[in-house]
Amino acid sequence: MVKAKKWVVKKYFDGVPKKSDFEIVEYELPSLKDGEILLKTEWISVDPYLRAYNKNLPIPYDQFSFQVGVVQETKNPKYPVGTKVVTHEGWCDYVIVKETQIEIGQFPKGLTYKLPDLQGLSPSLGVGAVGMPGVTAYFGFLELCQPKAGETVVVTGAAGAVGSLVGQIAKIKGCKVIGFAGSDEKCQWLEKELGFDKALNYKKVDAQSALKAAAPQGVDCYFDNVGGELSSVIIGQMNIRGRVAVCGSISAYNDKQLPKATILQPSIVFKELRIEGFIVWRWLGRWSEGFTQLVSWIKSGQLKTAEHTTVGFDKLFDAFIGMLAGENTGKAVVQV
Ligand SMILES: NC(=O)C1=CN([C@@H]2O[C@H](COP(=O)(O)OP(=O)(O)OC[C@H]3O[C@@H](n4cnc5c(N)ncnc54)[C@H](OP(=O)(O)O)[C@@H]3O)[C@@H](O)[C@H]2O)C=CC1
Ligand SMILES: CCCCCCCCC/C=C/C=O
Numbered sequence: 001m002v003k004a005k006k007w008v009v010k011k012y013f014d015g016v017p018k019k020s021d022f023e024i025v026e027y028e029l030p031s032l033k034d035g036e037i038l039l040k041t042e043w044i045s046v047d048p049y050l051r052a053y054n055k056n057l058p059i060p061y062d063q064f065s066f067q068v069g070v071v072q073e074t075k076n077p078k079y080p081v082g083t084k085v086v087t088h089e090g091w092c093d094y095v096i097v098k099e100t101q102i103e104i105g106q107f108p109k110g111l112t113y114k115l116p117d118l119q120g121l122s123p124s125l126g127v128g129a130v131g132m133p134g135v136t137a138y139f140g141f142l143e144l145c146q147p148k149a150g151e152t153v154v155v156t157g158a159a160g161a162v163g164s165l166v167g168q169i170a171k172i173k174g175c176k177v178i179g180f181a182g183s184d185e186k187c188q189w190l191e192k193e194l195g196f197d198k199a200l201n202y203k204k205v206d207a208q209s210a211l212k213a214a215a216p217q218g219v220d221c222y223f224d225n226v227g228g229e230l231s232s233v234i235i236g237q238m239n240i241r242g243r244v245a246v247c248g249s250i251s252a253y254n255d256k257q258l259p260k261a262t263i264l265q266p267s268i269v270f271k272e273l274r275i276e277g278f279i280v281w282r283w284l285g286r287w288s289e290g291f292t293q294l295v296s297w298i299k300s301g302q303l304k305t306a307e308h309t310t311v312g313f314d315k316l317f318d319a320f321i322g323m324l325a326g327e328n329t330g331k332a333v334v335q336v
Helices: 123-127 132-145 161-172 184-192 207-214 228-235 265-270 280-299 313-324
Strands: 002-009 022-029 036-045 067-074 084-087 094-098 112-114 152-156 176-181 198-201 219-224 238-246 274-277 307-311 331-335
Touching: 002 094, 002 313, 022 094, 036 084, 036 123, 036 313, 067 094, 067 123, 084 094, 084 123, 123 132, 123 331, 132 161, 132 219, 132 238, 132 280, 152 161, 152 228, 161 176, 161 219, 161 280, 176 184, 176 207, 184 198, 198 207, 207 228, 219 228, 228 238, 307 313, 313 331
Parallel strands: 152 176, 152 219, 176 198, 219 238, 238 274, 307 331
Antiparallel strands: 002 022, 036 067, 036 094, 036 331, 067 084, 084 112
């Protein structure tokens, strides 16, 4: 018998999540049935959607998220002992899973696949640049923004898991890239390490005039990770037939009521903008195509990956709150 631990959400979050909203539960795992594998978790992801989807599930629920685990015992010949596997089983240290048919609905259940061939890169990338955030950046940006060389791209949440990849993919495609992030250190990293043309600290600058100075020719593509007034300012400076990929609105995830922002209709109409929201599971059937391209860019040095690593299963809550507060540069991950 294997003793396992998991984090359970027992109270709906009210504003910023509290540690007392969670409980760590210990339990014994049963023996394996045919087709099943036992995974020991090595890496667990903390992401903004853990906050955003909190009220979509009945409580108590097991905290969902992506994880990378290694097969300890197996009753599935496709998954021998030692195989690295990505699942969406959440904040637990051991778990029994089956290769699943995904059910897409309000919130999909179950997802298990072999870690892509990372060609020697860290397995932690399986929850980051070569995982769900990676394909969010890849498909969300390329499919919805349709960037062309020479165009100007703006990305918010630019120093985070998704944003840092979007900006670099835009550079690979020959675009001029402007990022907004929450500290001078993050902005320096974006310009000096990742090759952004300009990075602006949204907590310090007047976004309207700073963006005008950075993009006097206007904005063609906007990858929106944060929403709110900053997005209204950016959308107000878009060129005719500009494209906006709406990925998230983290600026309001902890708000009890949706905040007000300047209306967008005049820009949308007179600039003929295309604004489209998406959820990354739209491209689930193409994730492996994205993984292959992302690994290739990372291996060739065209795409840099950064991780903010917290060590310890017991520190999952701290890592989650730290990410929401902006402590991470790159992908926030927990090493179990
Ligand atoms: N549509 C989809 O399928 C998906 C959407 N997403 C969305 O993408 C966005 C980025 O996710 P991800 O890259 O994983 O997370 P990040 O790694 O970017 O981490 C979150 C970051 O959000 C920033 N942030 C926090 N509060 C605010 C605020 N009030 N205003 C502006 N920025 C803030 C912080 O950076 P800073 O220091 O810059 O403030 C923090 O580091 C989120 O909105 C998420 O919900 C992610 C995956 C899939
Ligand atoms: C079977 C589980 C798939 C879960 C996919 C999670 C997608 C996250 C979408 C995020 C949206 C906003 O942040």
